[in-house]
Every structure is written in C-alpha cells, then in structure tokens.
Amino acid sequence: MRPNRPEGAEPDSSPVAGARARTLALALRQATAGVGGQGALLHRWDPGTRRLTLVAVDGVDAGAVRAWAELHEEQDVPPSRALRRGVLVQVAGDSLGTGAAGTVAVPLIRADGPVGALSVLLPGTGGPDDVQLSFLQAVAAWTAERLEGTAGTPPHREPVAAHERTVRREELTAMLAEAVTVQDVVQAVAQHVLSPFCADGLVVSVFEDGRLTRVGEVGYPSEYLKRFEGPLRAGMPVTDVLRTRRAQFMESPAQMYERYPAVTDKILMGTSPKMAWAFLPMIASGRAVGVSVLSYNQPRPFGEEERTHLTTLSALVGQALERARLYDLEHARAQELQRALLPRTLPRLPAVVAAARYLPAGRGEQVGGDWFDVIPLSADRVALVIGDVMGHGIAEAATMGRLRTAVRTLADLGMAPDELLGHLNDLVSDLGEDFYATCLYAVYDPVGRTCCYALAGHPPPVFVHPDGTAHSPVVSPDPPLGAATPPFAVHELPLPDGSLVVLCTDGLIESDAQDAEQGLAELLQVLRRAAVRPARFTGADQEEDARGMAELCDTVVSELLPDRERTTDDAALLIAHTRALPADDIASFVLPDDPRAAGQARELVRDQLSRWGLDDLSTTTELLVSELVGNVIRHGRGPMRLRLLRSRNLTCEVYDGSLSTPRIRHATYTDEGGRGLQLVAALSRRWGARYLSDAKCIWTEQDIPNGSRTGSPTGSADRVGALP
Structure with missing residues (x-):
C-alpha cells in the first residue's frame, strides 16, 4: 500500500520525489512489520508553526487519521509527546478509533534537531519487545534522513x-x-x-x-x-x-x-x-x-x-x-514436488522414440503445473499427453500429479481421447471453481498410421512430415478442463511413417511480447529453419535416434526461449518420432460367426507363427485365441475378426460386434465353465479390452524370445530433464 498524500498537497511527479515517496512507503511498512503493528503514520514537524503535519499513512483508513492530520506540539497525543520528550513513548488505548490496543511513537531526530515523528498502531496488549523497539528506532533514524528536503523544510545542500x-x-x-x-x-x-x-x-x-x-x-x-x-x-x-x-x-x-x-x-x-x-x-x-x-x-x-x-x-x-x-x-x-511427479524417463517403444524438456520459469513467484507423459497402449499404440494446470504453487504442482495419474489410469482402460478428457474434466471440476487445466491427449496408431487427438484449451500439435514440411492443423479447441462441457471434439489425420509429433505448453510459445498464435508460427519457422528431416532419426541404432531427438529439443528451446532467466511461466516440450509397423508384421483374418471359428482361428495362428519363426509360441497362442473366440461365441456377436501383430511383443486381438465388458469371475469346483479369462490372464504378459464405435477388441500380449524378435528397437528408456 502506498502512503497517502496529505489533503490539499500538490503531487510532485519529479523522479526524486517519486523515489522519496517509495522510500517513505517502505519505511512505514518496515516499521509496521517490525513491531507487528496494524498500521503506521508519519508526521513532519514545522518549527515555524510548531505543528506536526501528517505526510504519509500506511495500513490505516484515511478517514480515521483526519484527527491527526495537523497536531500542535503541545497536544497530549503520542506523536506530539514523543517529539516534546525526544524519546520513544508507548500509550495504551485506541486513540484514533481504529480498534488498536495502543500506539508507539518515536521522534525523528537529525543532527540539527527534530524533524517529525513515526507512530505505529498496535493490535494487541502485549506490546513490542526490546528488540522490536530497537529496530523501530533504527527505522526512525533512517526515516529522519529521508524527510530532509520535503515541502516546507528549507533545502539542505549535501556534499x-x-x-x-x-x-x-x-x-x-x-x-x-x-x-x-x-x-x-x-x-x-x-x-x-x-x-x-x-x-x-x-x-x-x-x-x-x-x-x-x-x-x-x-x-x-x-x-x-x-x-x-x-x-x-x-x-x-x-x-x-x-x-x-x-x-x-x-x-x-x-x-x-x-x-x-x-x-x-x-x-x-x-x-x-x-x-x-x-x-x-x-x-x-x-x-x-x-x-x-x-x-x-x-x-x-x-x-x-x-x-x-x-x-x-x-x-x-x-x-x-x-x-x-x-x-x-x-x-x-x-520444484522438488514437481520433479518427483514428472516422468524421470520416457519409454523407448517400437512405435515412438520421444524426448522432452521441462523448463521452470526464470523469474516469478512459484513453480507451475506443466506436465507431459508418454504411455504405451495395446497393439503398439502410444498415448502422447501434455497439460498445464493454471496457476503457480505447490497446490498446482500437486494437482498436476493427480491429473497425470488419472490420465495413466484412464489410458490403460483404452479410452478414446474425447472420453478420457471428459473424465478429466469431471475430476478438475470436483476440485473447485478456482481450478482449471489445459490438456492435449493424442493416440498414435502405428498399424493404421493415424494420429487421433482431442484438445481442452491447449495449444494444438505440430506435425513434421518425412520431407521436412511442418504444419499445425487449424482446429477450434474446447474450453479448459474445469470449464468445458463435454463432449470434446476428436481430430484424426493420417501420419506418414517417420513423422514427428511436437507438443508444447503455452509457456514455450506465449509471452508478454507475443500471443500464442505468433509463438506457434515462430515454432513452425524454427522447425523449418532447422531443416528437420525426421527420416534421419530412423535406424537400427536407437541411441543415435534418441540423441537426435534430444538435440532437436535443445534447438527448439534455445530458439524460442533465448533468455530463460526472464521468463515468467513454466514451459514443457514433448517431441515424438513415430514409426509405423511394417505390413509384414501384421496379419488379419475374418472368422465365421459360428462354433467352427475357434478351430479355424487355431489353424490360422499356427500357420502365421510358423511364417514368423515363432513356433515356440504357437501352443500358448492357440490356447489364448481359442478362449477369446469361444468367449465371443458364447457371450458376444459377430462379425468376428482375428489380428496378430509382431513387434517387441506378440499381440493377439479378437474383434466382435458386442460392447459387453469381459470380467474374470471366481468359478466354483462344480462349475463346468467360467475359467477362460483366468487362463488368458495366466498365459499372457498382459491382457485387456478396448472399445470402438460399434465393436470391441479383446487383446493379449506375449513376450517374444530375443532371438526371434524383428528389427524393432529394444532400448528401455530415454533420459528426460530440463536444460541446465
């Protein structure tokens, strides 16, 4: 709060007067804070009129201080008494009707005599201790120097x-x-x-x-x-x-x-x-x-x-x-909480090699809630997610962690982007009216070579094709989480093999000097100037691929945020290099909608695994597909389809036209059935179900022996960190 100017005084807009006003404001705040007061007043003494004139107030209502606007040196009030005695005085009672319990006043004395008084209104009856009073006197001595040269006081020429x-x-x-x-x-x-x-x-x-x-x-x-x-x-x-x-x-x-x-x-x-x-x-x-x-x-x-x-x-x-x-x-x-909640490593997956950077604000009050993640899904699909909890502080960082955990949980259920954002919107809305977050959730499918995504108030993605062209689709994002009304719009586009998907938060592209659209245009220019050719990241050496992605992240950050120390918002950047699954590693078959389907499925599996050199997995996979197809015949409906995918793992998928949810149940000793999904869970590395618009897919994954794997990368993780 700035100190109030006395009524009738003309404002002085000179730089010196402005600096002195700020100095007096700081003195009043320090005096109030030093003794635990509720407000402070500053009087200047005029030896010609023998009066004290109020020149600055902090923390006290202007109407309440009118009684002390002009004081005679003989009045029995704390400022006048301190001036007459030349020492600190402390008086109990509410002198100004502000609810104060007392007042402490200190004379402002220079080498050539008194110049005024500094008073602090006290909220309690205990009063300040000796150390606080000593500090108040030190502030008063310094303030006396600052009153020199104010209106009505003869100027003093300093060396x-x-x-x-x-x-x-x-x-x-x-x-x-x-x-x-x-x-x-x-x-x-x-x-x-x-x-x-x-x-x-x-x-x-x-x-x-x-x-x-x-x-x-x-x-x-x-x-x-x-x-x-x-x-x-x-x-x-x-x-x-x-x-x-x-x-x-x-x-x-x-x-x-x-x-x-x-x-x-x-x-x-x-x-x-x-x-x-x-x-x-x-x-x-x-x-x-x-x-x-x-x-x-x-x-x-x-x-x-x-x-x-x-x-x-x-x-x-x-x-x-x-x-x-x-x-x-x-x-x-x-910051420690935020680092703990962000992923320390990003997985290297057959379909995606990703690198990321998180950059805390160079200046500002607190950390933000920016976050990112790369989540492996079934059938080698990959979820790419980035978000920003609005606001700064520990609460926002904790909210970021909750959202990241929720996204992982919902992604494991195989939810589509719009459905997932709908659940996140409910979660943020339940946190309260003051909580909002932006989010972009995208799913890359290496089999269909598509990218499907949904936005909630977040900057759109940028796609870089293998020929080096970069573009960002123009879409209308839905409002942020916590303010949106589902359903969310879903955007899907084909993505050539070897493309890059670039996601970022507004801290990377938006600042006081430019809006988000200008920043997004600059990001596109940076990618084009870098002559990015995603194909150069493709190769058997995944370490080299990961280094190239990390270097690209560094280039983008250094170009868009050249002066990080002056940034006021956190920023996150996630770049993913996509790889489509080769056609030779995909086998799809239509099955008849009758009991013969199970036997036919076993035969198709046996033949396909023999072509792939995976005969060791034939017996287990036949059992799995037989149970999945039999489950459809008993509880689902056609049309029915079988798909096998060879990558780092062997994926077996059975599609049918029913939207019923498969569940493992406890079968008794006398039950003749009910143990099929238990067998599926025991034989597979993991299994689950995902739902399409008019069908569902039950899938299983099995580990492939190292000697039988394809050329898919086998690295485990890519280190992630903020730039130094």
Missing part, C-alpha cells in the same frame, strides 16, 4: 559524495522491496552499498542450524572464504554480532587484534587483503537471521552517522532476506 550515497540508498530500498530470492537481495546489497560506503568487499551469510552459511560474496578469493566455513565458535566477531544483535566496527587490523586476537592470529594476519571491517547483524521478526560484512582495503574510521546508516540498512536487508529465504524454501519444495 557530492553524501548526495550520491543518498541516491544509492533510495535505489537500494526500492530494489529490496522488489527482491524475490536470496540472490536478488545479495545483488541489491552489492550494487547499492559497496560504492556509496566506499567498501571493497562484501560477504552475506545466513544463520541456520547453529552455523553461518554464505549466500553471496564480492571482492574475496574463494579459497580465503573457505577458512571461515564451519560451526560458530566463541571469540569471533560474527558470533558476538549474532549474540548481542549489535554491529561491530573494526577500523584497523590492530583493533581487530586487540578485540579478537585468536581470529587475527589464525585467519586474518598475513592472509586477508582487508584492513577494516563492518560486521552488521541482519534482524527480522525479532531475531538475527544472518550477518553482512563490509570490508575495506585500507584502515578507516567509521563516523557515528555512517554507523547509523549501515546499521539501519542492515535491518532493512534482514527483513528482505528473511522474506526471500521463505520464498526460496517454498519454491524449492514446489
């Missing part, structure tokens, strides 16, 4: 060096207010403290688990700083600073030796390039969260004004550092 230091301090406060991570805080201190205070070195350390951990440094050899690592020990400046929460200033090596001889003898003398030091505690929430050390190449004195400035700035840095550490902790936990 050039002091003026530069003031400007740098204003820049520091503004940068700290925007700092998100610990490294942002360290960078702000390095940029805006070293030069104004003529320092040559900086070390910023956080205190945790009884030891100091360096989070940033400037102007020191790395080998030298390693001497300070380890648990804290007595007789060290940083130990005393953390214990007393008071700054330590060493103006020369002699003074350091006088106060800390053990440290000087063991570490500093003869090895340190520094000759003076300022050890500054960083205080937040009433405790020391770390120490910042400014160092100088020459001995130097520290004046009282400089000591006050450094102490005040270190308190501001401490508040920013504590906030940044909390952010870093939550961000790290969310």
Whole structure:
C-alpha cells in the first residue's frame, strides 16, 4: 500500500520525489512489520508553526487519521509527546478509533534537531519487545534522513559524495522491496552499498542450524572464504554480532587484534587483503537471521552517522532476506514436488522414440503445473499427453500429479481421447471453481498410421512430415478442463511413417511480447529453419535416434526461449518420432460367426507363427485365441475378426460386434465353465479390452524370445530433464 498524500498537497511527479515517496512507503511498512503493528503514520514537524503535519499513512483508513492530520506540539497525543520528550513513548488505548490496543511513537531526530515523528498502531496488549523497539528506532533514524528536503523544510545542500550515497540508498530500498530470492537481495546489497560506503568487499551469510552459511560474496578469493566455513565458535566477531544483535566496527587490523586476537592470529594476519571491517547483524521478526560484512582495503574510521546508516540498512536487508529465504524454501519444495511427479524417463517403444524438456520459469513467484507423459497402449499404440494446470504453487504442482495419474489410469482402460478428457474434466471440476487445466491427449496408431487427438484449451500439435514440411492443423479447441462441457471434439489425420509429433505448453510459445498464435508460427519457422528431416532419426541404432531427438529439443528451446532467466511461466516440450509397423508384421483374418471359428482361428495362428519363426509360441497362442473366440461365441456377436501383430511383443486381438465388458469371475469346483479369462490372464504378459464405435477388441500380449524378435528397437528408456 502506498502512503497517502496529505489533503490539499500538490503531487510532485519529479523522479526524486517519486523515489522519496517509495522510500517513505517502505519505511512505514518496515516499521509496521517490525513491531507487528496494524498500521503506521508519519508526521513532519514545522518549527515555524510548531505543528506536526501528517505526510504519509500506511495500513490505516484515511478517514480515521483526519484527527491527526495537523497536531500542535503541545497536544497530549503520542506523536506530539514523543517529539516534546525526544524519546520513544508507548500509550495504551485506541486513540484514533481504529480498534488498536495502543500506539508507539518515536521522534525523528537529525543532527540539527527534530524533524517529525513515526507512530505505529498496535493490535494487541502485549506490546513490542526490546528488540522490536530497537529496530523501530533504527527505522526512525533512517526515516529522519529521508524527510530532509520535503515541502516546507528549507533545502539542505549535501556534499557530492553524501548526495550520491543518498541516491544509492533510495535505489537500494526500492530494489529490496522488489527482491524475490536470496540472490536478488545479495545483488541489491552489492550494487547499492559497496560504492556509496566506499567498501571493497562484501560477504552475506545466513544463520541456520547453529552455523553461518554464505549466500553471496564480492571482492574475496574463494579459497580465503573457505577458512571461515564451519560451526560458530566463541571469540569471533560474527558470533558476538549474532549474540548481542549489535554491529561491530573494526577500523584497523590492530583493533581487530586487540578485540579478537585468536581470529587475527589464525585467519586474518598475513592472509586477508582487508584492513577494516563492518560486521552488521541482519534482524527480522525479532531475531538475527544472518550477518553482512563490509570490508575495506585500507584502515578507516567509521563516523557515528555512517554507523547509523549501515546499521539501519542492515535491518532493512534482514527483513528482505528473511522474506526471500521463505520464498526460496517454498519454491524449492514446489520444484522438488514437481520433479518427483514428472516422468524421470520416457519409454523407448517400437512405435515412438520421444524426448522432452521441462523448463521452470526464470523469474516469478512459484513453480507451475506443466506436465507431459508418454504411455504405451495395446497393439503398439502410444498415448502422447501434455497439460498445464493454471496457476503457480505447490497446490498446482500437486494437482498436476493427480491429473497425470488419472490420465495413466484412464489410458490403460483404452479410452478414446474425447472420453478420457471428459473424465478429466469431471475430476478438475470436483476440485473447485478456482481450478482449471489445459490438456492435449493424442493416440498414435502405428498399424493404421493415424494420429487421433482431442484438445481442452491447449495449444494444438505440430506435425513434421518425412520431407521436412511442418504444419499445425487449424482446429477450434474446447474450453479448459474445469470449464468445458463435454463432449470434446476428436481430430484424426493420417501420419506418414517417420513423422514427428511436437507438443508444447503455452509457456514455450506465449509471452508478454507475443500471443500464442505468433509463438506457434515462430515454432513452425524454427522447425523449418532447422531443416528437420525426421527420416534421419530412423535406424537400427536407437541411441543415435534418441540423441537426435534430444538435440532437436535443445534447438527448439534455445530458439524460442533465448533468455530463460526472464521468463515468467513454466514451459514443457514433448517431441515424438513415430514409426509405423511394417505390413509384414501384421496379419488379419475374418472368422465365421459360428462354433467352427475357434478351430479355424487355431489353424490360422499356427500357420502365421510358423511364417514368423515363432513356433515356440504357437501352443500358448492357440490356447489364448481359442478362449477369446469361444468367449465371443458364447457371450458376444459377430462379425468376428482375428489380428496378430509382431513387434517387441506378440499381440493377439479378437474383434466382435458386442460392447459387453469381459470380467474374470471366481468359478466354483462344480462349475463346468467360467475359467477362460483366468487362463488368458495366466498365459499372457498382459491382457485387456478396448472399445470402438460399434465393436470391441479383446487383446493379449506375449513376450517374444530375443532371438526371434524383428528389427524393432529394444532400448528401455530415454533420459528426460530440463536444460541446465
């Protein structure tokens, strides 16, 4: 919240006035947060009129502060009383009718006298402790400097060096207010403290688990700083600073030796390039969260004004550092959760070799919910899925994990893309009105050489044909999951052997500088400029194929996101190289709709497996097909069809015109039947059923001995990871 401007005052739009307004706003917020208050007020004193004028307010309703808009120095109110006495005063009661339990006021005093008062409204009866009051006085001392040069106050001409230091301090406060991570805080201190205070070195350390951990440094050899690592020990400046929460200033090596001889003898003398030091505690929430050390190449004195400035700035840095550490902790936990939920490897399947990249946002508040997966289906079909849970944070990352698990479960049931998205839509809707997600679910069929997909508010896929041409079908996507009303539209297109399927989330193609359509057009241009020829990935060496896919992912990412550190959204990219099943590995037969079908099916299986050199699997496969066909004759209806597929596994499929669901049941000892599917489950590697528009298919898979396999790839997995 920005501090309110006093009524009747003319706005000053100059850069200096704007910087000072932001500085006063930060001072009020720090004062409120430092003592756990509910709001703060800032009065400037005019020695000519002997009055206090309200110049800034934070966290308090404008109507409530009118009673304190103009105060005489003799009034019996906390700001006037603090100004008269020249000390901090604390008064119980609700002076302004805001519900506060009390008020603490601190005079703003410079070297030439008082300039105003800083007041904080307290919500409870306990009041701030000594550490909080000490911090409030430090904020007040720093704020008094900022009131210099405001309206009604005679201007004060500063020396050039002091003026530069003031400007740098204003820049520091503004940068700290925007700092998100610990490294942002360290960078702000390095940029805006070293030069104004003529320092040559900086070390910023956080205190945790009884030891100091360096989070940033400037102007020191790395080998030298390693001497300070380890648990804290007595007789060290940083130990005393953390214990007393008071700054330590060493103006020369002699003074350091006088106060800390053990440290000087063991570490500093003869090895340190520094000759003076300022050890500054960083205080937040009433405790020391770390120490910042400014160092100088020459001995130097520290004046009282400089000591006050450094102490005040270190308190501001401490508040920013504590906030940044909390952010870093939550961000790290969310990223860890997200990595755990994303697939660590992608399977290398006979029909698809895929590579993927997940890229967290370079800047922003939290991680997102982008995800992807490659799921093997029956008959060598492959499901390619990519999605994005809207929002950022741990909750979104957890929702992403739930959706990925749900997709795998529904995909195993053989659901069509539109039906699967319908179930996902119900799942997201049940999470609440604030949850939405986009998703693209595609199924590649290497036998029919088609790709069937459905969209829920997601960017469309890009297809790259073997001749290098790239295109993205123009379709109207359904609304995102959680906002859609099924049914979802299904899109199907033929896909030549050796094509690429490219899926991505909006973080890859959409930004503040361009919309999704422009980004998609750029993606197509990148693929064309790369002169991609998917045929070059085809070969017996699957490792080479996988490396080529990974290199292509890297090329796309580097072209579309050249400055990853400035991105504000997560991005995911999935590229799959498809391979059709050769015609010689497919055998399809029409069976009669009568009891003779089982015998005929056994004979067809025996002959086909003999042609493929798989006689060792003939007996088992005959039993399987006999049970499947017999089940159709007893419980289903025609037309009936048998299909055999030879790939990494041997797949046996029986189609019929019934949509009934096959189920394994427990047969008793006296039952003459009911054990067919138990036999199917025992003899096959896995089995299942999938449903077409007017028919169903019951399928089984068996492992093929290594010596009998075709040229299909046998690799197991492709590593997946974000770019470094």
